[in-house]
Amino acid sequence: MADARRQLRSGTVVLGGMGLLAAALTACSSDDPDKRCVDRDSYNLTKGYKVVADKNCTTTKSSADSAWYYEGEKRGNWVDGGSFTKPRKASSGSGGTSGGHGVSRGGFGSGKGSSGG
Secondary structure, three states: OHHHHHHHHHHHHHHHHHHHHHHHHHHHOOOOOOEEEEEEEEEEOOOEEEEOOOHHHHOOOOOOOEEEEEOOEEEOOEEEOOEOOOOOOOOOOOOOOOOOOOOOOOOOOOOOOOOOO
16 A cells, blocks of 8 residues: 555556646746748758858848748758748737637537437
8 A cells, every 4th residue: 555655646646747847837938939040942852941140130230031931940050841931929828829810610529409309
């Protein structure tokens, strides 16, 4: 019985620690989306876009065709899986939609319709 109680306590500590970690990461997140400066002409089907120095995206006198690439997955000096369009900030309380108007449809547990009898 003591072994079962000890295992339960250790599982509770791990789960509690994960909750604290998630809360800390959420609190520390910035409003700016993840972005990297890439060379638009460097696209490779297996690698994505080549990451270049940020100064190429911040100056107007750039020799390369560089642009900000948002929310991509970086692998070495390459990034893929993102977009050149800056994501909009989600308004609080909107359920993750940026406009605040979610789509609601009936389904299991929706409370709409009648129960069979």
